[in-house]
Amino acid sequence: MSDITRAEICVTACADLFLGAGETLASPMGLIPSLGAKLARLTTEPDLLLSDGEAYLLTPESTVEGWLPYRKVFDVVAHGRRHVVMGANQVDRFGNQNISAIGDHARPTRQLLGFRGAPGNTINHRTSYWVPRHSPRVLVEAVDVVSGVGYDHAVGPFHDVHRVVTNLAVLDFDTPDHSMRLVSTHPGVSVDEVQKQTSFPLVADEVSETRLPTDEELELLRTVLDPDSRRDREVPA
């Protein structure tokens, strides 16, 4: 299929976050990661569990297969069989994430949501991030408030920040000191461009190109999961 859009590449990059996840609760926040999780479930990861974002677990046919109110979500967080893809107002070099406040926490220049579940998520189970607008304001040297715990603050047996998917690239922390590494750039994006949009130097030794969606994935995405192309509004071509 032709005319593959940037948004579609972002969706499959998000789907790939769940490779090998098995019977795990996928908790994607936001449209692109949600489409990615659903796509993974329909292709390589049929055992994934998906919630409706409220209190139910749903099958791909949208029938209810389980009950998961917030109180039980916290049980899953502590139990650990979960991979969350959160948003981030800031992410830094070591994978710390901020959704709490910009500036001084006592008197922020910009109040955001608050810690939400980020501290518990990052200390208990695999966590990834989705950044729809990769820029130096988001990819910062050090976050103002550590909501999600990065590698230089990591403690305990279960910390696992997996990847950051952005509108430009896929990044991870698979370096000796767990500083952020450029894994792949999306087709049409240069390593230089990603570096220009990032406030700190990225490790960029073996950068590949983010894979294209398969025909099957495109078909599912375009006809089943997102026929109205809401994805293109979140990530313009």
Next chain:
Amino acid sequence: MRDKRMTADEAVSGIKDGMTVGIGGWGSRRKPMALVKALLRTDVKDLVVVTYGGPDVGLLCAAGKVRKLVYGFVSLDSIPYDPWFKRVREAGGIEVLELDEGMFQTGLRAAAHRLPFLPIRAGLGSDVLKYAPEIKTIRSPYDDGEELVAMPALKLDVALVHLNRADRHGNAQYLGPDPYFDDLFCLAADRRYVSCERIVETFDGPPQTLLLNRMMVDGVVEAPGGAGFTSCVPDYPRDEKLQREYAEAAADLEKWPDFYERVLG
């Protein structure tokens, strides 16, 4: 059995300056807005408000009633940020104890169980502990020796919650998909007030939906529409239009007095 029916104004009349008030629901979902509005009509001030925050926080901040807020987040769900909460925070106008959402639940549970604290992993490594030095860690006395957060009990003077149905004795039922944490708020509080869409003689639906029993409730307020403009499914969804009007008025102080008069006055 005791008849605990009362008005919203009677329910909040025992709330005094400086008290710690827990507010049930979640974000902009099944908030006890009729009770919050009754609280707005009082002269009470310097409250410590404990909540998974939504427009309840915004309204109480707008009225200058909050000395300190204990929360995991404040959001209107379909609108990410509450403008009043943003304004008072950016003006340094309130004290805060900002927690991870799971720490918040654990703090309520500790209070509900009359324990000084409960251990939890959430919070370790994050800035929760940096901004809340009063929260200590504790080391496991067993072979693992793991260090954990000792989440202190979030003890409440008063809990305010809204459910779909209740009887006059304080048994109460949720009919939507999520009970949220209203039972824990009641167990963590000395005095507990539930408003409901309708007071009934007998309950329909499975017994698992009976979230509160009468040991957990001191006052019952019949308040149809009493969660509005937040959602109270299946009785009604969120009133998105009114919530948008709230957010616009809250973001523009020139519009606020008119909105307040029209909707809250």
